[in-house]
Amino acid sequence: MNFDPQGKYRPFEPVDLPDRQWPTRVCREAPVWCSVDLRDGNQALIEPMNHDRKARMFALLVRRGFKEIEVGFPAASQTDFDFVRWLIESDRIPEDVTIQVLTQARDALIERTFEALRGARRAIVHLYNSTSPVQRRVVFGLDRAGVIDIAVRGAERVRVCAEAQPETDWVFQYSPESFTATELDFAVEICDAVNAVWRPTPARKTIINLPATVEVSTPNGFADQVEWFGRHVRDRDAIVLSVHPHNDRGCGVAAAELAMLAGAERVEGTLFGNGERTGNVDVVTLALNLYTQGVDPRLDLGEINELVRVAEYCNQLPVHPRHPYAGELVFTAFSGSHQDAIRKGFAAQRADAAWEVPYLPIDPADLGRSYEAVIRVNSQSGKGGVAYLLEQDYGISLPRRLQIEFARVVQREADASGAELGSADLWRLFQAEYLAGGTIELRGYREQRDDRGAVRLSATLSVDGRERLLTGHGKGSVDAYVHVLEQATGAAIRLVDYREHGAGPGADARAVAYVEIAAADGTVFGVGLHDDVLSASIDAVTSAVNRALAAGSLATDADARDAAP
Numbered sequence: 001m002n003f004d005p006q007g008k009y010r011p012f013e014p015v016d017l018p019d020r021q022w023p024t025r026v027c028r029e030a031p032v033w034c035s036v037d038l039r040d041g042n043q044a045l046i047e048p049m050n051h052d053r054k055a056r057m058f059a060l061l062v063r064r065g066f067k068e069i070e071v072g073f074p075a076a077s078q079t080d081f082d083f084v085r086w087l088i089e090s091d092r093i094p095e096d097v098t099i100q101v102l103t104q105a106r107d108a109l110i111e112r113t114f115e116a117l118r119g120a121r122r123a124i125v126h127l128y129n130s131t132s133p134v135q136r137r138v139v140f141g142l143d144r145a146g147v148i149d150i151a152v153r154g155a156e157r158v159r160v161c162a163e164a165q166p167e168t169d170w171v172f173q174y175s176p177e178s179f180t181a182t183e184l185d186f187a188v189e190i191c192d193a194v195n196a197v198w199r200p201t202p203a204r205k206t207i208i209n210l211p212a213t214v215e216v217s218t219p220n221g222f223a224d225q226v227e228w229f230g231r232h233v234r235d236r237d238a239i240v241l242s243v244h245p246h247n248d249r250g251c252g253v254a255a256a257e258l259a260m261l262a263g264a265e266r267v268e269g270t271l272f273g274n275g276e277r278t279g280n281v282d283v284v285t286l287a288l289n290l291y292t293q294g295v296d297p298r299l300d301l302g303e304i305n306e307l308v309r310v311a312e313y314c315n316q317l318p319v320h321p322r323h324p325y326a327g328e329l330v331f332t333a334f335s336g337s338h339q340d341a342i343r344k345g346f347a348a349q350r351a352d353a354a355w356e357v358p359y360l361p362i363d364p365a366d367l368g369r370s371y372e373a374v375i376r377v378n379s380q381s382g383k384g385g386v387a388y389l390l391e392q393d394y395g396i397s398l399p400r401r402l403q404i405e406f407a408r409v410v411q412r413e414a415d416a417s418g419a420e421l422g423s424a425d426l427w428r429l430f431q432a433e434y435l436a437g438g439t440i441e442l443r444g445y446r447e448q449r450d451d452r453g454a455v456r457l458s459a460t461l462s463v464d465g466r467e468r469l470l471t472g473h474g475k476g477s478v479d480a481y482v483h484v485l486e487q488a489t490g491a492a493i494r495l496v497d498y499r500e501h502g503a504g505p506g507a508d509a510r511a512v513a514y515v516e517i518a519a520a521d522g523t524v525f526g527v528g529l530h531d532d533v534l535s536a537s538i539d540a541v542t543s544a545v546n547r548a549l550a551a552g553s554l555a556t557d558a559d560a561r562d563a564a565p
């Protein structure tokens with residue numbers, strides 16, 4: 001690495017535009033979208049798409065609402081040529097969709113392009129040549145006038161070819177390729193020269209497409225270039241001003257957004273940003289950024305997993321797990337405080353109110369993603385995530401202090417394994433911790449109630465493998481059973497808290513009971529899960545006592561008195 005890059009790299013020359021308007025504007029409308037997946041995206045693939053993959057991509061783009069689709073560079077490859085012919089001949093292009101094709105400004109290529117388009121109902125012919133000083137010098141070996149001449153001759157050939165195929169409704173598009181590195185006055189001059197050939201009108205516009213062929217500045221620099229261009233180009237009202245941002249500095253989306261504020265009415269990009277080098281601008285992110293501002297994106301991006309699957313199949317490239325809106329992990333929180341806030345946010349969110357769930361800029365359901373995948377547990381997680389998963393997947397609503405206690409068990413396991421714990425793992429840990437039995441086993445019990453409701457409960461227990469029949473008395477069954485266990489253990493057992501609820505659907509619901517008892521160093525929980533509530537409660541007491549015995553913390557009388565939380 002060169003630690004003094006000044007001599008090697010030149011900074012972007014700021015645009016002189018002191019009264020720039022874009023910084024205070026707000027985007028309230030989606031632009032016209034043009035997908036270039038089948039052209040710019042395709043030309044950047046390790047293995048360009050075959051017919052089947054192109055057809056799948058085209059069908060997806062149409063289904064999701066793209067009205068302008070660049071379907072290839074038909075003069076460059078037979079596959080592209082044949083694909084354009086197939087679209088036209090087999091009538092695959094819906095009425096409201098216009099296909100677009102790219103061509104260099106060279107006669108033979110333009111003629112072949114029109115051959116590919118023969119019989120199309122409507123088509124955009126996209127002509128380009130590079131315009132930056134370095135490309136003028138090293139690619140063309142021409143001065144400004146020479147490069148304008150390439151563009152003008154190309155535009156004339158396009159016009160002549162179009163006139164020879166009057167059955168098609170033609171739209172012309174010109175791109176001063178490498179626009180971001182081109183002097184602005186020259187970009188305007190060459191576009192004016194092309195439009196002088198095409199003679200657009202407000203009723204019959206041309207598309208002037210400004211490519212950030214290579215992204216060379218911060219997004220505000222691009223916005224300045226677009227606004228400056230829009231103010232200086234001739235016949236602005238006869239032009240659809242379009243942008244085609246790439247992502248070399250990782251700012252493609254931001255650059256497109258600011259360019260829209262600066263006057264761009266149309267955006268060319270691809271699904272998830274596939275394209276040359278670091279990619280084209282990601283249309284999915286752009287559109288969903290608008291959506292989350294309350295603006296109709298005019299694309300259907302629901303069922304986003306289908307978009308990902310088809311894009312991955314067609315491009316043979318993966319979508320990153322952290323890709324905005326679409327990545328596998330973007331609706332997942334591992335960290336404890338995020339999980340806690342998301343869980344509370346979901347609980348507080350009303351269906352008819354504005355979306356306000358912390359850490360989630362969009363409702364996952366809008367993209368066909370489910371809430372279940374939102375919270376996942378590893379060593380960075382807290383009680384909230386653990387509680388959420390057990391509640392969602394097993395119908396178990398842990399009391400708050402039990403959440404804290406069980407989260408420590410989970411934390412130990414997650415630290416030891418270093419891996420993620422799914423809800424099945426949590427359930428296994430939960431069962432092992434609270435439902436697995438211990439020193440005391442309850443074999444059976446019978447209870448009797450006297451006239452005043454007092455309970456006499458006889459229980460058969462196995463204590464350390466020795467069977468015992470013990471009887472306890474209490475105001476209720478749980479109370480009486482506690483008395484039984486006091487005799488079995490010789491300890492004072494004090495109940496600090498008791499709760500139960502049904503787990504599972506309707507008539508199949510099982511009862512879950514939670515019992516918290518005083519222990520030498522605080523409290524200990526026990527859990528019971530049974531078809532009937534009383535047995536669940538009795539099992540919960542056994543579970544708590546077994547856990548306290550295992551920890552050597554069963555309370556003495558004095559501990560029990562002090563343990564009230």
Ligand SMILES: CC(=O)SCCNC(=O)CCNC(=O)[C@H](O)C(C)(C)COP(=O)(O)OP(=O)(O)OC[C@H]1O[C@@H](n2cnc3c(N)ncnc32)[C@H](O)[C@@H]1OP(=O)(O)O
Nearest residue numbers: 043073075076077104105106128129130139140150177213
């Ligand atoms: C930024 C972009 O994404 S632009 C799109 C780029 N996409 C592609 O290039 C994919 C498809 N391209 C191809 O298959 C080929 O490049 C073809 C078929 C178009 C042309 O192939 P070839 O003529 O064999 O070669 P090549 O592309 O190297 O052509 C270079 C010549 O075209 C000229 N040229 C390059 N771009 C343009 C242009 N837009 N308009 C006019 N002439 C151009 C160059 O000056 C060079 O001229 P020279 O041969 O006199 O030096």
Ligand SMILES: CC(C)C(=O)C(=O)O
Nearest residue numbers: 128175177211213244
């Ligand atoms: C042809 C143009 C629009 C292009 O693909 C680019 O500059 O990236």
